[in-house]
Amino acid sequence: MCNFLKSICFIGAIIFQCNLSAQVFDPILSGYVESFQYEARIRGINHFNFLKCVKFPTYTEDSVFEISKQKPAGWDGVAIFYESGDILVFINRIAFDNSDEFGKEMIVYHELFHAYFNYPHVPGCLMMKEEKITSADAAFYRNNKKKVLDQVFNRIRK
Numbered sequence: 842m843c844n845f846l847k848s849i850c851f852i853g854a855i856i857f858q859c860n861l862s863a864q865v866f867d868p869i870l871s872g873y874v875e876s877f878q879y880e881a882r883i884r885g886i887n888h889f890n891f892l893k894c895v896k897f898p899t900y901t902e903d904s905v906f907e908i909s910k911q912k913p914a915g916w917d918g919v920a921i922f923y924e925s926g927d928i929l930v931f932i933n934r935i936a937f938d939n940s941d942e943f944g945k946e947m948i949v950y951h952e953l954f955h956a957y958f959n960y961p962h963v964p965g966c967l968m969m970k971e972e973k974i975t976s977a978d979a980a981f982y983r984n985n986k987k988k989v990l991d992q993v994f995n996r997i998r999k
């Protein structure tokens with residue numbers, strides 16, 4: 842999502858800045874945020890960027906919703922860094938609903954790695970590749986979760 846991340850960052854800054862005065866976490870997604878923080882903390886990572894928002898885009902959030910209209914299932918999520926310092930995560934509801942339990946977790950965790958740690962895409966890395974999460978990725982993750990997470994979190998600790 843990094844290619845258009847920069848372009849929607851600019852548009853998004855204008856649209857979102859006013860309507861999110863408090864921290865907003867979708868109730869469906871907040872469990873993933875909590876488990877992600879737990880996975881980080883048990884690996885000795887206690888410093889996170891402050892996230893303003895982790896939610897599904899709505900019709901009123903035009904810049905993100907435009908993407909979901911054009912590519913209904915063509916993106917998993919996006920982490921947006923504003924010049925103001927606010928960091929927002931949006932998850933594509935369609936991609937999320939079409940994934941199994943482990944695929945859902947990967948979609949949310951991927952964006953949280955970007956948002957909490959400024960983590961970049963890493964070619965060949967299951968969790969942090971640029972391409973969409975597939976059902977095969979989710980199946981691999983199901984059986985190798987600890988190894989996959991260790992690999993990504995270990996880079997943060999260095």
Ligand SMILES: [Zn+2]
Binds near residue numbers: 842843952955962970
């Ligand atoms: Zn990404």
